[in-house]
Amino acid sequence: MDATGPINVYNECPQPEGRWTFAVRLYNTATGAVEELRPHRPNEVGIYFCGVTVYDYCHIGHARSIIVFDTLRRFLEYRGFKVRFIQNFTDVDDKIILRARREGRKSSEVAERFIKQYFEDFDRLNVKHADVFPRATEHIGDMIRIIEGLLASGHAYITSTGVYFDVSKFPRYGQVSRRAISELRAGARVEPDPTKRGPLDFALWKFSEEDPSWDSPWGRGRPGWHIECSAMALKYLGEVDIHGGGEDLIFPHHENEAAQSEAYTGRRFARLWMHVGLVQLAGEKMSKSIGNIVPIHEALKRWDPNTIRIFCLMTHYRKKQEFSEEALQQAENMWRNLEDASWSLISADGGDGGVPDEIVKAAREEFHNFIKALSLDFNTPLALQAALRLARSIRRWTSYGALNRATAAALRDYWDPMLTILGLRLPRVSEEEKREIEALVRERAILRGRGEFSKADEIRLQLKRMGVELTDYGERTVWKKLST
Numbered sequence: 029m030d031a032t033g034p035i036n037v038y039n040e041c042p043q044p045e046g047r048w049t050f051a052v053r054l055y056n057t058a059t060g061a062v063e064e065l066r067p068h069r070p071n072e073v074g075i076y077f078c079g080v081t082v083y084d085y086c087h088i089g090h091a092r093s094i095i096v097f098d099t100l101r102r103f104l105e106y107r108g109f110k111v112r113f114i115q116n117f118t119d120v121d122d123k124i125i126l127r128a129r130r131e132g133r134k135s136s137e138v139a140e141r142f143i144k145q146y147f148e149d150f151d152r153l154n155v156k157h158a159d160v161f162p163r164a165t166e167h168i169g170d171m172i173r174i175i176e177g178l179l180a181s182g183h184a185y186i187t188s189t190g191v192y193f194d195v196s197k198f199p200r201y202g203q204v205s206r207r208a209i210s211e212l213r214a215g216a217r218v219e220p221d222p223t224k225r226g227p228l229d230f231a232l233w234k235f236s237e238e239d240p241s242w243d244s245p246w247g248r249g250r251p252g253w254h255i256e257c258s259a260m261a262l263k264y265l266g267e268v269d270i271h272g273g274g275e276d277l278i279f280p281h282h283e284n285e286a287a288q289s290e291a292y293t294g295r296r297f298a299r300l301w302m303h304v305g306l307v308q309l310a311g312e313k314m315s316k317s318i319g320n321i322v323p324i325h326e327a328l329k330r331w332d333p334n335t336i337r338i339f340c341l342m343t344h345y346r347k348k349q350e351f352s353e354e355a356l357q358q359a360e361n362m363w364r365n366l367e368d369a370s371w372s373l374i375s376a377d378g379g380d381g382g383v384p385d386e387i388v389k390a391a392r393e394e395f396h397n398f399i400k401a402l403s404l405d406f407n408t409p410l411a412l413q414a415a416l417r418l419a420r421s422i423r424r425w426t427s428y429g430a431l432n433r434a435t436a437a438a439l440r441d442y443w444d445p446m447l448t449i450l451g452l453r454l455p456r457v458s459e460e461e462k463r464e465i466e467a468l469v470r471e472r473a474i475l476r477g478r479g480e481f482s483k484a485d486e487i488r489l490q491l492k493r494m495g496v497e498l499t500d501y502g503e504r505t506v507w508k509k510l511s512t
Contacts, residue, residue: 050403052107054270055346057278057301058204058286062405065300067269072110074265075101076298077158078257078273078281081118082142083127086149087321088336088351089307089314093274095340095451096304096408098155100270102449103402114264115158116257117143119165120240120250135240136165149324153333154453162260164251168242170259171251174292175232175244183291184232186246187223191233195226198287204301205279212279230254230284254284261297262289271298275305275346276313305348314351322351332511334367334452335360341408341450362416366447368499369419370454371508372426373443376436377466378504383438387425394418395442402449415446427501455495455509465496469505472498 052065067073077097080090094115101111119139128135175191178184183197195201195209202209213227221231231252233244241248261268271282282301289297307314314321327336339359343349394414401410422439425431431439447453457465468487475484488498497508 050400052104052403053405054300054302055405057282057303058206058298060206063300065269067109068267068299071108072112073104073269074267075111075113075270075272076257076261076265076268077113077115078271078277079115079117079161080142080146081121081123082139082146083121083123084142085321085323085325086142086146087314087323088327088340089274089321091149091153091324091327091336092307092340092349093272093304094150094155095153095337096345096406097272099337099341099408099449099451100302100406101156102451103406106445106449107403112265113156113158114160114162114261116260117146117161117163118253118256119143119163120256121253125238125240139163139165145325149328152328153324153337154451156451160264162264164256164260165240167256167259167263168251170263171233171255172244174255174259174262174288177292178232178288181291183288185225187221188235189221189223190231190235190249190252191246192221192224192229193232193284193288193291195228195230195287198291200290201228201287202283204283204286207279212283230280232288254281255288257281257285258289258292258297261285262293267295268298270300270302272302272304275303278303304345305343307349307351309351311350331356331360332363334363337451338362338412342412344409345406362412363452365416365419365423366452367454368506368508369422370443370447372422372431372506373436373440374454374457375466375469375505375507376426376431376433378429378432383435384430387421387430387435388438390421391418391439391442394421395446398446408450411446412450415450418443418446426504426506429502429504455511457509465491465494465507465509469498469507473503473505 053062054065055061056063065073075097077094080086097113101113104111117139120135124135124138128138131138175184178193179186179191182194184191184193186192202212205212209228232255233246233249233251235247235249237248241250261271271285273282278301282303286297309320309322312320324336331339335356336359339356340349342355342359342362349355394417397414397417398411401407401414422431422443425435468491472484472487475481475487491498491507495510497510499506499508
């Protein structure tokens, strides 16, 4: 185990003695109930997450949805599920085309620029890469095949402007949003087009000679937004166990996606629909169209990536969340407590004596609370509280001098999985660097014991130049590698 062990990304979590047997239960938007996760294949979960439309920078609203699903994926993997995670890029869209026109560029250039920025942002936020990042433009043939099937079955029709899905031919329309067609027709924003048979009918293919466009059996054009995700989800998963995204996608996007997919295949498209509440700024939805966004790359100039992750998890995923300086400061304080506890365990010394039963029992209880909270509708606020309680205990045991190497190692069997599941990451410290730091800390302790405080202070300054901060607890010193 290296100096930071499983706290670093992608390392496997250790499994404490005794596995927890709580069933994983999540709220299903389509039923309005919290249900046990029952995937199509035993111990395998297929997740399709609706990714971003790449015409602008990703913002904190995107970060929240993506971090919630990244944490869910980590949790399911810890629980023993093999997770196949698919997250698309919408790289053909009217908004991309409009931006390309304004900038005098090709749509593909605009999309490529913001896809590159996506990875820069979310790699810093320690988000695991999807198993596949399909792009809409790479799956035009798959979309055409689905549209052909929908036309053949009578679920779609052709007009002078494109090919449309006929909502009246699909009796279960409204199943994801749990609203009647009459209610949707009266209050929903729909695509205006006088050639459509019904106001809720939506475009599968839009005729256009303007690039980007592709040939099809019905005429040159480009796909509608909804058909893109159906094609990619069906291709890479076939049967979707969890389909998710922000709550603003429930209608029309996910409603339409479910309708056309089920009309095409004749079977249920997704077992469970999971949606994340929107991030608000001053009470309004954070949105590119409104212009009140906080881009991720700008937020990262001020806040540590771990702070942003905690901010995104400190409110239950189904609730709306207000973005504010106060909330980010609260998240930062939480991270500092977790960070200090982590380094207390990493820098533990004092031999390999016995491990007090009461300490291990307390750690096991908080880990139990942590897993239980995530298992019951993915309650990350409660899980964070369990981690913070254990962090306070670790710091208290450190101040009492109760953390020898053996005790710290026993606690890390519970602590490391918590931080790994939450996606929190400490700076990596090599074994060589750790030995150098610990040697300097020991030398400083000897100098302090002799009363040679000026020389001891010189070592503190030397460590500070190395990016290492010291905290003294009587005769015990905890060192911490600072993030750069």
